Amino acid sequence: MSIDIKHIAKLSRLRIEDEKLEKFEKDMENIVAMVDKLPEISDELTLDASNPMKLREDKAVPNKFTRDELIANAPKVQAGCLVVPKTVE
């Protein structure tokens, strides 16, 4: 199967440099050819009843982090807020 790497990259919010495009395309085609080999199993998917997910009670708890701790890792901060490019014209 031929894979449109540029399209898949766009969906993944990635860009592949032109000089690497061919290698990525070839690798991906080989990988897809590998994963393609799966048997037909005519059955429906059901949830695994033996290990059900257990969600926490939906209850408000005090935040254990301070604002400063949380924004300490942010790439760009101004006046205690995260800075991002303009999203609304």
Place this chain on the structure above:
Amino acid sequence: MKLYEKTAFELSQMLKNKKCSAVELLGDVNERINNVEDKVGAYVTLNESAKSQAEAVDKAIADGREIHPLAGIPIGIKDNISTKGLRTTCSSKMLENYVPPFNATVAQKVADAGMVITGKMNMDEFAMGSSTETSYMHLTHNPHDTDCVPGGSSGGSAAAVAAGEAIVTLGSDTGGSIRQPAALCGVVGLKPTYGSVSRYGLVAFASSLDQIGPMGKSVKDVAMMQSLISGHDAMDATSKDIAYPDLLANLTDSAKGLKIGVPKEYFGEGIDDEEKQSVYNAIKLLEANGASIKEISLPSTEYAINTYYIIASAEASSNLARFDGVKYGYRAKDYDGLTDMYEKTRSEGFGDEVKRRIMLGTFVLSSGFYDAYYKKAKLVQRKISQEFSEAFSECDIIATPTVPSRAFKIGENIGDPLKMYYSDVCTVTVNIAGLPAVSMPCGKSSYKNMPLGMQFIADKFKEQTLLNAANAYENLVGGFDVISKAL
């Protein structure tokens, strides 16, 4: 014998009986790090507050306070497990400067027990790889032959144990990332049952397959560690709320009555003869000491790698969507608008293997392909699980090689993703079925005496059965000779 050559179990007794102090022990491990780390490259970051952690343990002992059996034991933690105030990079440019504001549940348990964190261990970027060569930071070398890879993705964790640069370590295992490097470095590595160890604070790769687990020099060491880190945690929705046994207290060492299943699919083409032979020899030794052997069949094994790469990549493409340069991590320098910022940040911040997996995941989940790949893989996953369940109705454990061959050379497979993926052929089924499995050394290769590895697999939450069997083998061979003499 130097302190760094001893097991956590032995050191625990020594600390308790005041035969050594936690500061002395850390000093010995630090000296070893100074001597060999430039040849091994196991660490990404060393923990500067390790000494004060060791001093606190010595003070507690001097004051006569009750301490945890693992208090004062130096531990290295894989760099995808969040440690408060200690850089956690996932060996990626994306998180090069990320310092978590919180501890992963396992890191908190390690700290609460008074273990001394030596530092953060190198790994394949975002745990995607089988050789630690995809790390953005640096290469890690196999302590038994520094021209070879340590395996991966928990390569730093395995190499540190074999090099004596930590007494025990934590790794994570999505498709073999604890067991494969444990085998290649000649240490003991446990991948616990899915749901037995909290994943809270583990940077997610494939959430339905990921599990944190311990590595060490002996079965006793991983038993102690597993009992420390397992248990229900409300912060992980897949954490199982059951009673977890004290694995060390209940550890037995006899092979008598043990029923071992040997699946023929794991001894076929593509597995090196010396690897097969060493596992057969180990099984024969167990049989001679009271175990019974039964040949079994797990016919869907041939689809395991395919199934694994579909499920793992699909989940990775979703999990890694969070790295967008907004709240934490790397952000590209120049960009023109939001989409441009996302694309440049992700293209510059991720390495090629991570990009490949994200794109494979995006492809298999994309419109028109979902049924052909993801849904089919999930059905095969169920079939693989059913085959294991049936097998465990007639045996206690299943024995297989851990890896197709001894450690390969650095650079040997990195250009060929499929060849690299194949090195997980014996381990991925365990993650697909959510089972516990342990890898332990079982003999040496004819090439430079490199370690070979054997894997035991047990049914879900049967860690005790699993480790009892491994302990029986360890006792029969008189313990594992873990520390490399090649450094």
